[in-house]
Amino acid sequence: NAGVTQTPKFQVLKTGQSMTLQCAQDMNHEYMSWYRQDPGMGLRLIHYSVGAGITDQGEVPNGYNVSRSTTEDFPLRLLSAAPSQTSVYFCASSYAGLAGADTQYFGPGTRLTVL
Amino acid sequence: GDSVTQMEGPVTLSEEAFLTINCTYTATGYPSLFWYVQYPGEGLQLLLKATKADDKGSNKGFEATYRKETTSFHLEKGSVQVSDSAVYFCALKTSYDKVIFGPGTSLSVIP
Numbered sequence: 001n002a003g004v005t006q007t008p009k010f011q012v013l014k015t016g017q018s019m020t021l022q023c024a025q026d027m028n029h030e031y032m033s034w035y036r037q038d039p040g041m042g043l044r045l046i047h048y049s050v051g052a053g054i055t056d057q058g059e060v061p062n063g064y065n066v067s068r069s070t071t072e073d074f075p076l077r078l079l080s081a082a083p084s085q086t087s088v089y090f091c092a093s094s095y096a097g098l099a100g101a102d103t104q105y106f107g108p109g110t111r112l113t114v115l
Numbered sequence: 116g117d118s119v120t121q122m123e124g125p126v127t128l129s130e131e132a133f134l135t136i137n138c139t140y141t142a143t144g145y146p147s148l149f150w151y152v153q154y155p156g157e158g159l160q161l162l163l164k165a166t167k168a169d170d171k172g173s174n175k176g177f178e179a180t181y182r183k184e185t186t187s188f189h190l191e192k193g194s195v196q197v198s199d200s201a202v203y204f205c206a207l208k209t210s211y212d213k214v215i216f217g218p219g220t221s222l223s224v225i226p
Contacts, residue, residue: 004158031212042121042204042218043159050212058213090158092214104151104214106158 001026006091006107013081013114021076021110023091031094031102032074033058034066036087037109043090049074081114088112117142119217121205127223128195136190136220138179138205146207148172148181148188153202153219162190162203195224 007022025032033048035058045058049068063085065077074093078085089110094102122137140146147166151159163172168183177192188205205217
Protein backbone atom coordinates (compact mmCIF):
# COMPACT_ATOMS: atom_id res chain seq x y z
CA ASN A 1 0.00 0.00 0.00
CA ALA A 2 1.18 3.50 -0.82
CA GLY A 3 -0.87 4.90 2.06
CA VAL A 4 -1.78 8.57 1.70
CA THR A 5 -0.11 10.39 -1.15
CA GLN A 6 -0.09 14.12 -1.82
CA THR A 7 1.01 16.09 -4.84
CA PRO A 8 2.76 18.39 -5.36
CA LYS A 9 5.28 18.48 -2.50
CA PHE A 10 6.09 22.14 -3.09
CA GLN A 11 4.21 24.88 -4.93
CA VAL A 12 4.64 28.60 -5.43
CA LEU A 13 1.65 30.64 -6.62
CA LYS A 14 0.99 34.26 -7.34
CA THR A 15 -1.90 36.03 -5.66
CA GLY A 16 -5.12 35.30 -7.53
CA GLN A 17 -3.99 32.07 -9.17
CA SER A 18 -5.95 28.89 -8.66
CA MET A 19 -4.71 25.39 -8.11
CA THR A 20 -5.69 21.97 -6.82
CA LEU A 21 -3.81 20.02 -4.20
CA GLN A 22 -4.19 16.33 -4.82
CA CYS A 23 -4.71 13.67 -2.15
CA ALA A 24 -5.23 9.96 -2.67
CA GLN A 25 -5.35 6.92 -0.41
CA ASP A 26 -5.40 3.24 -1.24
CA MET A 27 -6.59 1.89 2.11
CA ASN A 28 -10.32 2.09 1.33
CA HIS A 29 -10.77 4.63 4.10
CA GLU A 30 -14.09 6.39 4.31
CA TYR A 31 -12.93 9.42 6.28
CA MET A 32 -10.61 11.96 4.67
CA SER A 33 -9.64 15.44 5.74
CA TRP A 34 -7.47 18.43 4.93
CA TYR A 35 -5.48 20.42 7.48
CA ARG A 36 -3.22 23.38 7.29
CA GLN A 37 -0.27 23.75 9.62
CA ASP A 38 1.02 27.18 10.53
CA PRO A 39 3.71 28.09 13.08
CA GLY A 40 2.22 28.41 16.56
CA MET A 41 -1.25 27.40 15.32
CA GLY A 42 -0.94 23.65 15.13
CA LEU A 43 -3.17 21.87 12.65
CA ARG A 44 -6.43 23.43 11.69
CA LEU A 45 -9.14 21.46 9.94
CA ILE A 46 -10.16 22.92 6.57
CA HIS A 47 -12.67 20.41 5.20
CA TYR A 48 -13.46 16.79 5.80
CA SER A 49 -15.45 13.97 4.25
CA VAL A 50 -17.04 10.91 5.81
CA GLY A 51 -17.56 9.17 2.47
CA ALA A 52 -17.90 9.62 -1.26
CA GLY A 53 -20.31 12.42 -2.09
CA ILE A 54 -20.26 13.84 1.46
CA THR A 55 -18.16 16.79 2.57
CA ASP A 56 -18.34 19.25 5.44
CA GLN A 57 -16.54 22.32 6.66
CA GLY A 58 -13.92 22.38 9.34
CA GLU A 59 -12.54 25.30 11.34
CA VAL A 60 -11.06 27.34 8.47
CA PRO A 61 -12.94 26.54 5.23
CA ASN A 62 -12.98 29.99 3.61
CA GLY A 63 -11.07 30.18 0.34
CA TYR A 64 -11.04 26.41 -0.15
CA ASN A 65 -13.32 23.98 -1.95
CA VAL A 66 -13.42 20.21 -1.86
CA SER A 67 -15.29 17.39 -3.52
CA ARG A 68 -15.32 13.64 -2.96
CA SER A 69 -16.41 11.82 -6.09
CA THR A 70 -14.54 8.61 -5.21
CA THR A 71 -13.47 6.91 -2.00
CA GLU A 72 -9.81 7.22 -2.99
CA ASP A 73 -9.46 10.89 -3.89
CA PHE A 74 -10.08 14.12 -1.98
CA PRO A 75 -8.70 17.15 -3.85
CA LEU A 76 -8.46 20.59 -2.25
CA ARG A 77 -9.03 23.59 -4.52
CA LEU A 78 -7.81 27.10 -3.98
CA LEU A 79 -9.95 29.28 -6.23
CA SER A 80 -8.02 32.56 -5.85
CA ALA A 81 -4.84 32.19 -3.83
CA ALA A 82 -3.97 34.75 -1.18
CA PRO A 83 -0.75 35.24 0.80
CA SER A 84 -2.67 34.19 3.94
CA GLN A 85 -2.92 30.72 2.42
CA THR A 86 0.83 30.23 2.58
CA SER A 87 1.10 27.13 4.74
CA VAL A 88 1.87 23.44 4.85
CA TYR A 89 -1.14 21.36 3.89
CA PHE A 90 -1.70 17.84 5.15
CA CYS A 91 -4.24 15.32 3.95
CA ALA A 92 -5.30 12.51 6.27
CA SER A 93 -7.54 9.48 6.07
CA SER A 94 -9.01 6.93 8.44
CA TYR A 95 -11.46 4.08 8.53
CA ALA A 96 -14.71 5.44 9.90
CA GLY A 97 -15.39 2.56 12.21
CA LEU A 98 -17.28 2.35 15.45
CA ALA A 99 -16.68 4.47 18.52
CA GLY A 100 -14.70 7.12 16.66
CA ALA A 101 -11.38 5.57 17.69
CA ASP A 102 -9.85 5.66 14.24
CA THR A 103 -6.19 6.24 13.63
CA GLN A 104 -5.58 8.96 11.10
CA TYR A 105 -2.91 8.36 8.47
CA PHE A 106 -1.23 11.47 7.18
CA GLY A 107 0.30 12.28 3.85
CA PRO A 108 3.77 13.87 3.63
CA GLY A 109 2.39 17.36 3.15
CA THR A 110 2.40 20.08 0.49
CA ARG A 111 4.32 23.27 1.18
CA LEU A 112 2.52 26.14 -0.51
CA THR A 113 3.82 29.67 -0.86
CA VAL A 114 1.62 32.45 -2.22
CA LEU A 115 3.45 35.58 -3.31
CA GLY B 116 -17.25 24.47 20.50
CA ASP B 117 -14.89 21.53 20.69
CA SER B 118 -11.28 22.40 21.40
CA VAL B 119 -7.95 21.08 22.63
CA THR B 120 -5.50 23.00 24.76
CA GLN B 121 -1.86 22.02 25.23
CA MET B 122 0.91 23.41 27.35
CA GLU B 123 3.03 26.00 25.64
CA GLY B 124 6.41 24.99 24.37
CA PRO B 125 9.10 24.64 23.47
CA VAL B 126 10.15 22.12 26.07
CA THR B 127 13.85 21.32 26.47
CA LEU B 128 14.93 18.35 28.57
CA SER B 129 18.11 16.46 29.24
CA GLU B 130 18.30 12.85 28.16
CA GLU B 131 16.70 10.46 30.70
CA ALA B 132 14.57 13.21 32.23
CA PHE B 133 10.86 12.73 32.98
CA LEU B 134 8.44 14.22 30.46
CA THR B 135 4.93 15.54 30.98
CA ILE B 136 2.99 17.41 28.32
CA ASN B 137 -0.38 18.61 29.52
CA CYS B 138 -3.50 18.37 27.39
CA THR B 139 -7.06 19.34 28.26
CA TYR B 140 -10.11 19.31 26.06
CA THR B 141 -13.62 20.65 25.68
CA ALA B 142 -16.11 18.49 23.83
CA THR B 143 -19.71 17.43 23.85
CA GLY B 144 -20.45 13.76 24.15
CA TYR B 145 -17.70 11.20 24.56
CA PRO B 146 -14.72 11.96 22.32
CA SER B 147 -11.82 9.66 21.57
CA LEU B 148 -8.44 11.11 22.46
CA PHE B 149 -5.12 10.85 20.66
CA TRP B 150 -1.50 11.87 20.79
CA TYR B 151 0.26 12.31 17.47
CA VAL B 152 3.96 12.95 16.91
CA GLN B 153 5.62 14.85 14.07
CA TYR B 154 9.33 14.32 13.49
CA PRO B 155 11.22 17.03 11.60
CA GLY B 156 10.24 17.21 7.94
CA GLU B 157 7.59 14.51 8.21
CA GLY B 158 3.83 14.21 8.49
CA LEU B 159 2.06 13.28 11.69
CA GLN B 160 1.84 9.74 12.96
CA LEU B 161 -0.24 8.26 15.74
CA LEU B 162 1.61 7.77 19.04
CA LEU B 163 -1.22 6.47 21.23
CA LYS B 164 -4.96 6.73 21.76
CA ALA B 165 -7.77 6.11 24.26
CA THR B 166 -11.44 5.69 23.54
CA LYS B 167 -13.19 5.93 26.91
CA ALA B 168 -12.78 7.22 30.42
CA ASP B 169 -9.93 5.68 32.45
CA ASP B 170 -8.42 4.02 29.37
CA LYS B 171 -4.63 4.23 29.24
CA GLY B 172 -2.92 4.48 25.88
CA SER B 173 0.75 3.51 25.65
CA ASN B 174 3.43 3.17 23.02
CA LYS B 175 7.25 3.47 22.85
CA GLY B 176 7.41 4.23 26.57
CA PHE B 177 4.85 7.03 26.35
CA GLU B 178 1.59 6.85 28.31
CA ALA B 179 -1.57 8.91 28.64
CA THR B 180 -4.75 8.26 30.65
CA TYR B 181 -8.20 9.49 29.62
CA ARG B 182 -9.48 11.46 32.62
CA LYS B 183 -13.08 12.45 32.06
CA GLU B 184 -13.47 14.15 35.44
CA THR B 185 -10.67 16.59 34.65
CA THR B 186 -11.13 16.48 30.83
CA SER B 187 -7.43 15.76 30.46
CA PHE B 188 -5.12 13.43 28.54
CA HIS B 189 -1.61 14.27 29.70
CA LEU B 190 1.34 12.62 27.93
CA GLU B 191 4.14 11.16 30.06
CA LYS B 192 7.41 9.34 29.57
CA GLY B 193 9.71 8.25 32.34
CA SER B 194 13.04 8.67 30.52
CA VAL B 195 13.27 10.64 27.29
CA GLN B 196 15.84 10.07 24.59
CA VAL B 197 17.35 12.37 21.99
CA SER B 198 15.30 10.50 19.36
CA ASP B 199 12.09 11.68 21.08
CA SER B 200 12.76 15.24 19.89
CA ALA B 201 9.67 16.13 17.87
CA VAL B 202 6.42 18.07 18.00
CA TYR B 203 3.61 16.39 19.93
CA PHE B 204 -0.06 17.03 19.19
CA CYS B 205 -3.01 16.18 21.37
CA ALA B 206 -6.24 15.59 19.43
CA LEU B 207 -9.83 14.54 19.90
CA LYS B 208 -12.38 12.98 17.60
CA THR B 209 -15.93 14.06 18.26
CA SER B 210 -19.02 11.92 18.04
CA TYR B 211 -19.76 13.48 14.65
CA ASP B 212 -16.39 12.51 13.15
CA LYS B 213 -14.60 15.84 13.32
CA VAL B 214 -10.96 15.62 14.48
CA ILE B 215 -9.59 18.64 16.33
CA PHE B 216 -5.88 19.12 17.10
CA GLY B 217 -4.16 21.13 19.75
CA PRO B 218 -1.46 23.64 18.77
CA GLY B 219 1.39 21.20 19.34
CA THR B 220 4.27 21.16 21.82
CA SER B 221 7.83 21.12 20.56
CA LEU B 222 10.18 18.89 22.55
CA SER B 223 13.97 19.04 22.32
CA VAL B 224 16.03 16.47 24.19
CA ILE B 225 19.70 17.26 24.65
CA PRO B 226 22.40 14.68 25.40
